[in-house]
Amino acid sequence: MKTLLLALCFALSLPTWGSAQTTSVQDVLQSQRALIEQSSRRTIGPAIDAIVASGLPQMQTVLEVWQNKDMWQRRADGLFFAATKNADGTYTLQSFDDGADAGNAASADLDQLKPNSGVRAMIATALVQFQLSDPNPAKRVDALNSIARDPEAALLIPLRASIASETDADILVRKERLERLMTMAYDSDESRRVAAITEMSGDLGVDFRATLNPLLATTRVISRTKPDANIAQEVIAGSDALTRSSAYALLVDADIAPAEITADARDAALRANIEGGRIAGFPVAQLSTEAARDRAYDALVASDLAPPRITQADIDASLSSFRFFDVYTASSQAVTTAAKAAIASTETRVAISQAADLGLDALSLASIYFLAAIGLAITFGVMGVINMAHGEFIMMGAYTGYVVQIFVPNHTASILIAVPLAFAVTFAAGVALERLVVRWLYHRPLETLLATFGVSIALQQLAKNIFGTQARPLTSPAWLDGAWVINDMVSISYIRIAIFILALLFLALFLFIMKRTRLGLETRAVTQNPRMAASMGINPDRVNMLTFGLGSGIAGIAGVAIGLFAKVTSEMGSDYIVQSFMTVVVGGVGNIWGTLAGAAMIGSFQKSVEFLNPSNTLAAQTYMIIFIIIFIQFRPRGIIALKGRAAGD
Structure with a gap:
């Protein structure tokens, strides 16, 4: 009862802060002298309540000094002061009422008040009420954080009183939200509690659900x-x-x-x-x-x-x-009825948000698989070459980005340089592989598979010899840090968004090359009928070389993009080669739209399995392979089957 009366006095005194006071700080401290001297967690509560309820603006300084163990008591008269130590070992005393110099005293004439951790915690709680209206925004934020960590019914009134004078828009939003939450939990007025619950019904915040759950707890x-x-x-x-x-x-x-x-x-x-x-x-x-x-x-x-x-x-x-x-646990039926309705509304929105978040994750994963597979869609889908070294071209692109960042510390500039350079490096590597190995093995898939598999092992070992086995960083620009937060449950990192946009750009670029350029025309002609294309003056060997180089170059750019969020190691290519082949096969060999559809299907299926079984990510890979095996039994040519010569092969 005493605490409630003191809190009421404090609330009534709030409007008069800053006006002339008839009671001094020292009078209040002296009235609680015995409790302050004893300074026990079990007994100090009334003294702290009296200090807060006095309404004196200087009491914030008193509590802060006391909490920091800088409050001293003069033995001669028992008065309390703030004190600073001088070079000669004496202490300069300052009055709590006006901050004036109250003289010097030897350490033998003073007793330092050393509150234990329990008392300091109680002082910290009391300080929150003052800090809510502190001129320093940082202190106001600290006060809100303290209330959010350890809310108490006694803090609701000062929190409400501080809202009207709040000038910072962000802090005001936090205060209003915290006031609504504390009203639900602690307000004695049933109508206000119901109104607060109804107002926030459907909110997705974890703090909102954490506030409602105790109201619906039962015994x-x-x-x-x-x-x-x-x-x-x-x-x-x-x-x-x-x-x-x-x-x-x-x-x-x-x-x-x-x-x-x-x-x-x-x-x-x-x-x-x-x-x-x-x-x-x-x-x-x-x-x-x-x-x-x-x-x-x-x-x-x-x-x-x-x-x-x-x-x-x-x-x-x-x-x-x-x-x-x-x-x-809550005695009010109106409150629990409103809480149940709010929880039901929130659960509906949570389900929708989870579905949206899952969809964004699936879209993000699909864009990664599409980037990794688009080059393979050219070399395997269009040319019919089983290139097991495709993953190593992705690895080469990622390492190219790493090397560029060593010489160009600006991350934005380094990425802009790394993308075309990775294309050039892997394009050249792809052309070399086609000229030296693949051109002699056309229409011999088993030999091609074995040869390119050997090349992939050689490239991995070469990368280990140059860069070592430790993962290397490929740092994204600062403007790609963080995530786009839609609500408390739906967010997507800016890197994933950038990769999605990059995948769309490459889709448009590939379609432009294949539909609007001479290389695309010649590639389609060689794909449909190489002999007829040769009779029309097209050099199939040159087209195959450039096409293979194009697919390898795109893999290099994909490596830069993937390296921004994945580890860059000599084995990173093997993490994507299987998914790349599955994406091309499921989508439809030789069809870019099929590759896009295959990436979307595989990404969605994998994320769905991970959502249903989040503790076992390996299960997603296993179930995905089983799903693909079953799928190709019914659609052996993929989602979108290629028409023409390749369709009959």
């Missing part, structure tokens, strides 16, 4: 009649929600029914009554069966040497005499 109550309380539901003994054994156990725990005699309790009673090798006239040697022990125990019961066993009829009688209710 199980045993009563002969319906209790006068806010009842959530009556639970019937013997139902799925409360089995008969669990219901009777509740009666036993409440000491309103005798406990059942277990086998261990029976045996303990038998051991306690052994006399001369017998128990109630039964030889101990004959009590080797459960039935014999039960008869011996019943004999003890008949002699009043043990409590009687509880029969099924006794349990039925006890259960029929009592009813079981789940009672809300």
Whole structure:
């Protein structure tokens, strides 16, 4: 009651802060002198309440000085001061009322107040009420953080009082939200609590749900009649929600029914009554069966040497005499009704947000797979070459970006340089691979597979020899840091957005090359009928070389993009080669739109499996492979089948 009265006094005094005061700081401190001197967590509460309730603006300084162990008491008269140590070992005293110099004193004439951690925590809570209106925005933010970590009903009134004078827009939003949450939890006015809950209904914030959940918490109550309380539901003994054994156990725990005699309790009673090798006239040697022990125990019961066993009829009688209710912790039915409606609305929005977040994750993963597979769609899909070194071209592109960043520390400039340079490096590597290896193995898929697999191993080892086995950083520009936060549950990193945009750009670039350029025309001609194309003056060897180089160059650019969020190692290409081949095969060999559809399907399926089984990411890979095996049984040519010569191969 005393604390409530002090809090009321504090609230009433808030409008007068800064006006002339009839009570000095020293008067308030002296009125609480005994408690301050003792400074115990168990007893200091009234003293802190009195300091806060005084309404004196200087009390914030008093509490801060006290909390920092810089408050001293003069032994001669018991007055309290702030003090600073001088070079000669004496202390200069400052008055708490006006900050004026109150003279010097030797350390022997002063006692330093050293509050323990418990008292400092209580002072910190009291300081929050002052800091909410502190001119320093940082202190106001600290006060809000402190309230959010450890909310108390006593802080609701000063929090409300500070809202009207708040000038910072961001802090004002935080204050208003925190006030709504604390109103739900602590306000004594039922209508205000219901209004706050209704106003925030459907909010996705974790703090909102954390505030509502305690309001809907229930305790199980045993009563002969319906209790006068806010009842959530009556639970019937013997139902799925409360089995008969669990219901009777509740009666036993409440000491309103005798406990059942277990086998261990029976045996303990038998051991306690052994006399001369017998128990109630039964030889101990004959009590080797459960039935014999039960008869011996019943004999003890008949002699009043043990409590009687509880029969099924006794349990039925006890259960029929009592009813079981789940009672809300919150006593107001209007509050719990509003809370249930708000939670239901929130859960609906949570489900929608989870679906949206899952969709964004799937889209992001699909764009990564598309970037990794678009080059393979050219070399494998268009040319029919199984290039197992495609992943190593991705790795080469990532390492190219790393090397550029060594010489160009500006991350934005380095990425802009790395993208065309990675294309050039991997284009040249692709042309070299086609001229030296692949051109001799056309229409020999097994030999091509083995040869390019050997090249991939050689490139991995070369990367290890040059860069080592440790992962290398490929740092993204500062403007790609962070994430686009839609709400508390839906967000996507800016790097993923950039990769998605890059995938769209490459889709447009590939379509332009294939549909609007001479190389694209010649590539399509060679793909459809190489002999006819050769008779029309097209050089199939040159087209194959440039096409293979184009696919390899795009893989290099994909490596730069993937390296911005994934580890750059010599093995990074092997992490994407399988998914790249699956993307091309599922989408439809030789069709860029099919590659896009395949990437979307595989990305969506993998993220869906990870959502259903988040603790086992390996399961997603396994299920994805099984899904693809089943899928190609029904669509062997993929989602979008290629027409023409390749379709008949």
